[in-house]
Amino acid sequence: MRSGKGLRRDAELNRGRVVAAARAVFGERGLEAPLEDVARRAEVNIATLYRHFPKRESLIEAVLTDRLNELADLAEQAVRAPDPGAAFRDFVERVCAMQAADRAVTEGFTACFPNSPGMEEPRTRALGALDALIRRAQQEGQLRSDVTGADVMLFLMANAGVLRSTRQSAPGAWRRLVALLLDACHPEGFASALPPVPTSEELHDAMVATRPGR
Amino acid sequence: MRSGKGLRRDAELNRGRVVAAARAVFGERGLEAPLEDVARRAEVNIATLYRHFPKRESLIEAVLTDRLNELADLAEQAVRAPDPGAAFRDFVERVCAMQAADRAVTEGFTACFPNSPGMEEPRTRALGALDALIRRAQQEGQLRSDVTGADVMLFLMANAGVLRSTRQSAPGAWRRLVALLLDACHPEGFASALPPVPTSEELHDAMVATRPGR
DNA sequence: CCAAAAACGAAGGGAGCCCTGCGGTTAAGC
DNA sequence: GCTTAACCGCAGGGCTCCCTTCGTTTTTGG
Numbered sequence: 337m338r339s340g341k342g343l344r345r346d347a348e349l350n351r352g353r354v355v356a357a358a359r360a361v362f363g364e365r366g367l368e369a370p371l372e373d374v375a376r377r378a379e380v381n382i383a384t385l386y387r388h389f390p391k392r393e394s395l396i397e398a399v400l401t402d403r404l405n406e407l408a409d410l411a412e413q414a415v416r417a418p419d420p421g422a423a424f425r426d427f428v429e430r431v432c433a434m435q436a437a438d439r440a441v442t443e444g445f446t447a448c449f450p451n452s453p454g455m456e457e458p459r460t461r462a463l464g465a466l467d468a469l470i471r472r473a474q475q476e477g478q479l480r481s482d483v484t485g486a487d488v489m490l491f492l493m494a495n496a497g498v499l500r501s502t503r504q505s506a507p508g509a510w511r512r513l514v515a516l517l518l519d520a521c522h523p524e525g526f527a528s529a530l531p532p533v534p535t536s537e538e539l540h541d542a543m544v545a546t547r548p549g550r
Numbered sequence: 551m552r553s554g555k556g557l558r559r560d561a562e563l564n565r566g567r568v569v570a571a572a573r574a575v576f577g578e579r580g581l582e583a584p585l586e587d588v589a590r591r592a593e594v595n596i597a598t599l600y601r602h603f604p605k606r607e608s609l610i611e612a613v614l615t616d617r618l619n620e621l622a623d624l625a626e627q628a629v630r631a632p633d634p635g636a637a638f639r640d641f642v643e644r645v646c647a648m649q650a651a652d653r654a655v656t657e658g659f660t661a662c663f664p665n666s667p668g669m670e671e672p673r674t675r676a677l678g679a680l681d682a683l684i685r686r687a688q689q690e691g692q693l694r695s696d697v698t699g700a701d702v703m704l705f706l707m708a709n710a711g712v713l714r715s716t717r718q719s720a721p722g723a724w725r726r727l728v729a730l731l732l733d734a735c736h737p738e739g740f741a742s743a744l745p746p747v748p749t750s751e752e753l754h755d756a757m758v759a760t761r762p763g764r
Numbered sequence: 765c766c767a768a769a770a771a772c773g774a775a776g777g778g779a780g781c782c783c784t785g786c787g788g789t790t791a792a793g794c
Numbered sequence: 795g796c797t798t799a800a801c802c803g804c805a806g807g808g809c810t811c812c813c814t815t816c817g818t819t820t821t822t823g824g
Contacts, residue, residue, distance in 0.1 A: 344822060347770060370811060381772050386813070446715055490712055490727050497711015498704055501660055505755030506748035513704050515744050520730040525740030530729050534720035541719030558792060561800055584781060595802050600783065765824100772819070782809075790801070 351388045353378040355398050362440035367396055367447075367548040396548070397452050400444045404458040407431060407445070411465035421478025424469055425518050428488060432495045432514045436507070442500075446493045448543030480521050486533040491517050493546075565602045567592040569612050576654035581610055581661075581762040610762070611666050614658040618672040621645060621659070625679035635692025638683055639732050642702060646709045646728045650721070656714075660707045662757030694735050700747045705731050707760075 343351065357378035361369045371392065375382040389395035410430055417423035435442040449455055466485045473479035494517070495510055502509040519525060534542065557565065571592035575583050585606065589596040603609035624644055631637035649656040663669055680699045687693035708731070709724055716723040733739060748756065 344769060346821060350771075371813090372811080381774095383773085383814085384771055387770080390813090392812090446711075487726070487730070490716075490723060493712045493715045494708035494727055495711065497660075497709065497714065498707045500711065501707045501760040502704075502748065502752070502756040504759055506752035508745060509704060509748045509752070509756070511745035512701070512747055513708055515742060516701070516731060516734040519740055519742055520734035522740035522742075526733055526736035526738045528729060528733055528736075531722060531725035533726055534716060534723045538716070538720035538723070542716040542723070545718055546715040558799065560791070564801080585783095586781080595804095597784085597803085598801060601800080604783090606782090767824100768822085770819105770821075773817100775815085777812100777814085779812075780810090782807100784807085785805090787804105788802085790799105792797105792799080794795105794797090 347388075350378070350380055350384055353380055354385050354388055354395070358395050358399050359440070362396070362399055363438040366439045367443045371395070392548075393449055393452070396440075396444070397449060397455055399440055401454045401458065403434065403438070403441050403444065404455055404462070407434070408458040408462040408465065411462045411469065415465050415469045415472065419478070420469060420473035420476055421523075424473045424479055425521075427466075427469065428491060428518060429514055431488075431492065432510060435492065435495055436499055436503070436510050439499075439503070442496045443546070443548060446489070446496055446543060447546040447548065448540060449547060450544065477523055480523050480525070480527055482527070482530055483521050484533050486536070486539050487521075489539055489543075490534075493542075561602075564592070564594055564598055567594055568599050568602055568609070572609050572613050573654070576610070576613055577652040580653045581657045585609070606762075607663055607666075610654075610658070611663060611669055613654055615668045615672065617648065617652070617655050617658065618669055618676070621648070622672040622676040622679065625676045625683065629679050629683045629686065633692070634683060634687035634690055635737075638687045638693055639735075641680075641683065642705060642732060643728055645702075645706065646724060649706065649709055650713055650717070650724050653713075653717070656710045657760070657762060660703070660710055660757060661760040661762065662754060663761060664758060691737055694737050694739070694741055696741070696744055697735050698747050700750070700753055701735075703753055703757075704748075707756075 354374065357380075358374045361374045361377055365373075371385060372382055374395070375385045378385070385395075389398065410427060414420075414423040414427040417426075431445070435445060448459075463485055466488060470479060470483060470485060470488075474481050474483075491514070495513060498510050498513050568588065571594075572588045575588045575591055579587075585599060586596055588609070589599045592599070599609075603612070624641060628634075628637040628641040631640075645659070649659060662673075677699055680702060684693060684697060684699060684702075688695050688697075705728070709727060712724050712727050
């Protein structure tokens with residue numbers, strides 16, 4: 337059952353078909369889409385799907401790890417970029433664009449799957465890089481000083497809410513929200529005293545609570 | 551079956567119990583909570599519930615019309631307030647607080663129930679007052695000039711997204727989002743060129759799409 | 765070539781929620 | 795008081811999706 341080796345050629349092939357189908361179905365209809373549809377799309381029997389992924393979560397995990405690694409790579413590139421302020425804004429925009437393009441990402445980036453090392457690793461990598469990026473941008477006076485990584489998580493949750501409503505009918509609406517949020521992060525902008533940011537424990541619990549099936 | 555008259559005394563009473571129970575249950579667990587729980591909470595048989603509200607939507611409607619009228623009243627008060635800029639910010643904050651206090655409101659304010667005159671009336675009343683409020687605040691230079699009523703709808707959708715994730719674990723997180731959004735609306739703030747706001751048709755479709763049960 | 769592994773098709777049990785129907789009981793209202 | 799509306803309890807059919815099982819057939823890899 338390992339994803340690496342020890343799998344027969346056709347088994348490995350079918351596993352790939354299932355993951356690809358899940359990527360498509362979850363992307364279009366969300367992480368709660370019926371697994372029968374995934375199996376049908378993969379042209380594979382439902383029993384085969386369950387043989388490879390006994391739990392829905394394991395399939396979600398297989399779909400999302402790639403995306404989360406993309407995200408982490410994006411964050412690490414941003415840290416190394418010459419203009420940290422622009423890199424921060426560009427990063428936020430890109431991640432939100434990933435959410436807009438894929439329902440699985442929308443629901444997955446703000447959700448948390450405990451006991452899943454394959455997802456925790458890129459997640460902490462991304463959060464670490466994000467913190468560094470924010471620190472750099474703030475040191476150079478290009479980012480409002482009271483913004484933290486947790487705020488970016490709030491942005492993703494907010495964007496998820498807008499996308500939930502507007503994805504079909506107003507596919508560009510999220511851009512407007514993100515532009516406003518980034519304006520609020522501008523160091524030269526009007527800045528009121530902000531209410532406290534959630535603690536990392538609170539944020540972790542929030543992400544757990546956002547997991548599909550509540 | 552009219553809510554006004556022609557109902558026997560005990561029938562009227564039971565109807566009230568059901569609505570009160572639905573307000574509580576939907577408020578705690580969302581608009582998709584099992585109707586059996588509503589009936590149990592009302593200490594009423596499930597059949598009685600269905601006799602009064604043959605469709606789930608009709609019960610939701612009964613619960614939400616009050617809240618929507620509150621919202622519309624709030625908006626109309628804000629229009630008459632002396633300081634339109636402060637009134638605008640206060641209005642947004644209050645509406646978002648209503649969302650934070652009640653899951654039914656969270657889901658209902660960004661959803662749309664077609665063919666429901668009891669809800670369309672306060673909704674259009676609120677939107678009309680909101681537009682007037684925004685115009686006044688902008689005329690007095692207290693609100694960024696490119697903000698529209700549709701942006702406030704986006705705020706509500708965004709807030710709904712944050713609340714979905716953080717309601718239990720970080721109950722104050724929404725305040726931070728709203729503060730940032732309001733900073734972005736400040737006329738003295740940094741203001742980039744914004745992507746286009748969704749049209750009112752798009753927004754209507756978005757709200758229809760947000761209706762429970764997709 | 766052949767044993768083992770995997771996939772197949774189909775069926776079925778279970779859970780949760782929807783909504784309806786029926787016979788019997790309570791209580792309102794004239 | 796008597797008619798009748800409304801309520802009650804409860805059973806049950808339907809839907810969707812979950813996940814499992816079983817006997818059979820295909821494919822692989824040595």
